[in-house]
Amino acid sequence: xxxxxxxxxxxxxxMGQEVILRCVPISNHLYFYWYRxxxxxxxxxxxxxxxxxxxxxxxxxxxxxxxxxxxxxxxTLKIRSTKLEDSAMYFCASSEVARRTSRxxxxxxxxxxxxxx
Amino acid sequence: DAKTTQPPxxxxxxxxxxxxxxxxxxxSGNEYVYWYRxxxxxxxxYIIHGLKNNETNEMASLIITExxxxxxxxxxHATLRDTAVYYCIVTVYGGATNKLIFGTGTLLAVQP
Numbered sequence: 001x002x003x004x005x006x007x008x009x010x011x012x013x014x015m016g017q018e019v020i021l022r023c024v025p026i027s028n029h030l031y032f033y034w035y036r037x038x039x040x041x042x043x044x045x046x047x048x049x050x051x052x053x054x055x056x057x058x059x060x061x062x063x064x065x066x067x068x069x070x071x072x073x074x075x076t077l078k079i080r081s082t083k084l085e086d087s088a089m090y091f092c093a094s095s096e097v098a099r100r101t102s103r104x105x106x107x108x109x110x111x112x113x114x115x116x117x
Numbered sequence: 118d119a120k121t122t123q124p125p126x127x128x129x130x131x132x133x134x135x136x137x138x139x140x141x142x143x144x145s146g147n148e149y150v151y152w153y154r155x156x157x158x159x160x161x162x163y164i165i166h167g168l169k170n171n172e173t174n175e176m177a178s179l180i181i182t183e184x185x186x187x188x189x190x191x192x193x194h195a196t197l198r199d200t201a202v203y204y205c206i207v208t209v210y211g212g213a214t215n216k217l218i219f220g221t222g223t224l225l226a227v228q229p
Contacts, residue, residue: 004160033216043161043219045202056216068142095215104208105151106216107162 002026004109006092012115013082021077021112023092032075033106035091036060043091049075082116089113112113120144128225129199135192137223139205142186147210149208150181151217152190154201161204161219164190195227 005024013019025032034046049067060107067080075094079086093106122140129135141150151166165172165179165187172179178191192199202222208215 043155044219045216045218048216089158089221103158106215106217107163107165110160111158
């Protein structure tokens with residue numbers, strides 16, 4: 001069964017450093033998302049991406065964040081200068097379409113646990 | 118904020134049916150009800166979704182009331198591995214995409 005994969009599973013970094021989180025969405029999916037979950041808190045939407053551009057972003061997704069689809073398979077989230085409060089689980093998701101059909105279901109990856117020291 | 122209301126926790130005996138309720142009284146006519154679950158800190162796992170008809174798949178059944186203001190997720194024979202946080206989500210639309218707004222969900226504890 002196709003699944004979303006994410007690397008690395010864990011990342012430890014120093015405050016102020018740049019990190020890149022990687023995701024490989026399901027192969028025929030066209031819509032990609034990043035969510036995050038701070039320990040003990042809700043899963044929060046960060047950004048959605050379609051056709052090589054951002055479709056929607058939340059207030060959390062400020063200038064320190066960027067997303068990219070550098071090739072036909074990877075989807076990345078970059079945090080330019082990490083802060084302590086960026087420590088969280090980051091989940092990538094993908095969906096086949098985003099319209100109001102059954103194919104809009106989002107499938108999530110296992111997550112990357114980011115710890116900023 | 119999430120547009121759904123769920124009990125914070127529920128218990129269920131192993132082998133019995135788990136019935137998880139969700140209130141979504143402000144749902145619009147063309148919004149879907151989705152159910153996901155999250156086992157420990159793993160990625161949310163899709164379970165089932167519906168618009169107005171009842172739905173069933175290999176994991177669960179979804180019963181939506183006729184007025185669509187509430188729904189119930191049914192796990193017919195709960196196992197210990199079904200212990201998780203279950204999220205009921207009404208989809209919202211922004212531009213061309215469909216962000217999911219997660220609430221705090223229901224922590225289902227399946228007891229041996």
